[in-house]
Amino acid sequence: MSRRLKAPRAVVLLSGGLDSATTLYAAKSKGYRCHCLAIDYGQRHRRELRSAKAVARLAGCPIQFLRIRLPWGGSALTDRRIPVPRGRSFSQMGQGIPVTYVPARNTIFLSYAASFAEAIGASAIFIGANARDYSGYPDCRPAYYEAFRQVIRRGTKAGAEGKPIRIETPLIGKSKAQIIRLGKRLGVPYELTWSCYLGGAKPCRVCDSCLLRAKGFQEASLAERTILSE
Amino acid sequence: MSRRLKAPRAVVLLSGGLDSATTLYAAKSKGYRCHCLAIDYGQRHRRELRSAKAVARLAGCPIQFLRIRLPWGGSALTDRRIPVPRGRSFSQMGQGIPVTYVPARNTIFLSYAASFAEAIGASAIFIGANARDYSGYPDCRPAYYEAFRQVIRRGTKAGAEGKPIRIETPLIGKSKAQIIRLGKRLGVPYELTWSCYLGGAKPCRVCDSCLLRAKGFQEASLAERTILSE
Numbered sequence: 222m223s224r225r226l227k228a229p230r231a232v233v234l235l236s237g238g239l240d241s242a243t244t245l246y247a248a249k250s251k252g253y254r255c256h257c258l259a260i261d262y263g264q265r266h267r268r269e270l271r272s273a274k275a276v277a278r279l280a281g282c283p284i285q286f287l288r289i290r291l292p293w294g295g296s297a298l299t300d301r302r303i304p305v306p307r308g309r310s311f312s313q314m315g316q317g318i319p320v321t322y323v324p325a326r327n328t329i330f331l332s333y334a335a336s337f338a339e340a341i342g343a344s345a346i347f348i349g350a351n352a353r354d355y356s357g358y359p360d361c362r363p364a365y366y367e368a369f370r371q372v373i374r375r376g377t378k379a380g381a382e383g384k385p386i387r388i389e390t391p392l393i394g395k396s397k398a399q400i401i402r403l404g405k406r407l408g409v410p411y412e413l414t415w416s417c418y419l420g421g422a423k424p425c426r427v428c429d430s431c432l433l434r435a436k437g438f439q440e441a442s443l444a445e446r447t448i449l450s451e
Numbered sequence: 452m453s454r455r456l457k458a459p460r461a462v463v464l465l466s467g468g469l470d471s472a473t474t475l476y477a478a479k480s481k482g483y484r485c486h487c488l489a490i491d492y493g494q495r496h497r498r499e500l501r502s503a504k505a506v507a508r509l510a511g512c513p514i515q516f517l518r519i520r521l522p523w524g525g526s527a528l529t530d531r532r533i534p535v536p537r538g539r540s541f542s543q544m545g546q547g548i549p550v551t552y553v554p555a556r557n558t559i560f561l562s563y564a565a566s567f568a569e570a571i572g573a574s575a576i577f578i579g580a581n582a583r584d585y586s587g588y589p590d591c592r593p594a595y596y597e598a599f600r601q602v603i604r605r606g607t608k609a610g611a612e613g614k615p616i617r618i619e620t621p622l623i624g625k626s627k628a629q630i631i632r633l634g635k636r637l638g639v640p641y642e643l644t645w646s647c648y649l650g651g652a653k654p655c656r657v658c659d660s661c662l663l664r665a666k667g668f669q670e671a672s673l674a675e676r677t678i679l680s681e
Contacts, residue, residue: 289519291563295570318608324569325562328606332559333521339554340525360606368601375598376558376590378548 228254230343231389232334235259235284237272239434240349240392242414243400245280246407247391248347256341257284258334262291262326263299266420275413287333296323298418305418307427311436314429318357321418321429327360331369331388338386339379345387353396366390397437405441458484460573461619462564465489465514467502469664470579470622472644473630475510476637477621478577486571487514488564492521492556493529496650505643517563526553528648535648537657541666544659548587551648551659557590561599561618568616569609575617583626596620627667635673 231253233245248255257280259273270286277284294300297320306319327350334346350361359365370388374380392400404411416434417424424431461483463475478485489503500516507514524530527550536549557580564576580591589595600618604610622630634641646664647654654661 285522287520287522290517291566291570292515292517293567293570295566318611322608323566325566325607328565328602329559329562332555332562335558336521336525336553336555337523340521340523359608359611362605365602365606368598368605371598372558372595372602375592376595377555378552378589381548381589 228252229345230254230256230338230341231345231347232338232341232343233257233282233347234330234334234349235273235277236349237269237274237276237414238349238416238430239397239404239411239414239437240351240400241273242276242349242409242411243404243407244347244349244391245276245282246404246409248345248389249280249282250407253345253347255280255282255347256337256343257282258330258337259284259286260330260333261286261288262323262329263289268417268420269415272413272415276410279410279413285337289329289333291323291329293324296326297321298323305428307425309429309432311432314357314433316357318359319429322358325360327358327365328369335373335377335386339377343386344384345389347389347391349392350390351392351395351397351400353394361393363390363393366393396440397433398440401437401441458482459575460484460486460568460571461575461577462568462571462573463487463512463577464560464564464579465503465507466579467499467504467506467644468579468646468660469627469634469641469644469667470581470630471503472506472579472639472641473634473637474577474579474621475506475512476634476639478575478619479510479512480637483575483577485510485512485577486567486573487512488560488567489514489516490560490563491516491518492553492559493519498647498650499645502643502645506640509640509643515567519559519563521553521559523554526556527551528553535658537655539659539662541662544587544663546587548589549659552588555590557588557595558599565603565607565616569607573616574614575619577619577621579622580620581622581625581627581630583624591623593620593623596623626670627663628670631667631671631673635671 235257297303418428465487527533648658
């Protein structure tokens, strides 16, 4: 019991998708007491937030929901007038920044995570960013996280007192297949996760996120499980 | 008219206080079309947001209000169980980080400002941070802003495309007296601004913010005007 009380705390950004669920289990495997943070930013559907809740519950971790608004739009995920691209090839995904990019989204997420972490005395923030099999978002690259680490070091009380909160990106260099293999070892309940950008009864299988997920399961030689059994 | 249309846009973080009002007028004097962003983060009172509205209106600038919540508390400004310090000396203010520090507040503010700026195509963000006559907040220091500039360069679409949004801190090295003298030259309506951490009918005159404001007006040899005439 005392050992458990002494375990360091971590804030884990949990979206309900494959990557963040794997990240939660990676953080748990390192001995952290994880506090999940799920942010509803007005994305087109809240299906993934239901997934986040189910994943956190199964992992035995508390989850803090936060509802924020980005009233200025600027992304296909928050503005219904901008359609989500369908059926893009992986080489198309590698070119430029797609319309599903949400302006400064990960910066907003990390800022809240830093605030939450300071308030509860957590020593690390985990985020499931991935710079390999991804959609071309600039806020998924290692150099971005290095810059944000400096912000935390210099701009927080914890940092000023010489105990900066670490930002951990355990998936940053991994392929989707590697992520899935890691997750299977750690027991991630992928059947509870949701990747699709749309919020239908079933995944659309044609948005970037569905296509990357399917490719990952295929390359990991595992059957994809997509049924949300909440 | 066409000249006006071509003027660059800026997002100005406006709190309703003395510093941010001066910052707005500084940005206007540089020829920017300013879009104010006022964030209600659950601070003890909303008096300063009324001031922000009045200042923006007089300056002829649109203002976007945003209501956010930091449910984890951690500051005397957002948690009523933590009292706001009163009657501290300026040397006391210079020592350590006070309980009015809000975990990662400026990082959250700048993140939203970056998102807003990207969405409206603004080329700069103005924030009235001040590292001289201030309360010891780590997120008011120049090194912090330098780190955040890197985040913007690396983590936004604008930055990835070689047009990073600038972060302007025109007050960073100025004393409160210098800020007030600058503001008087620029025509800042200080009588509309609100500095007090508490939200009474009149400023308390004993919180850090009131004391720094009074010191500034005294040193600038100007009569302090505190009446909120909205």
